[in-house]
Amino acid sequence: MAFLRWLGGLIILFWLIGIIFKIGGILINFLLLIGAFIFIIDSLLTKRKTI
Numbered sequence: 181m182a183f184l185r186w187l188g189g190l191i192i193l194f195w196l197i198g199i200i201f202k203i204g205g206i207l208i209n210f211l212l213l214i215g216a217f218i219f220i221i222d223s224l225l226t227k228r229k230t231i
Contacts, residue, residue: 184225188218 192215198208 184218184222188215188222191215191218 191211195208195211195215198211
């Protein structure tokens with residue numbers, strides 16, 4: 181599931197770049213939603229190791 185973390189991180193990075201440079205409009209909001217969804221799915225599917 182490390183791939184989902186990288187993918188979610190990249191989407192959030194592009195979202196932040198869009199916010200900073202004021203480009204993208206509604207696309208920025210979709211990127212935020214997709215990034216948040218990927219992080220939630222990854223956190224739910226990743227098994228935690230107990231010590």
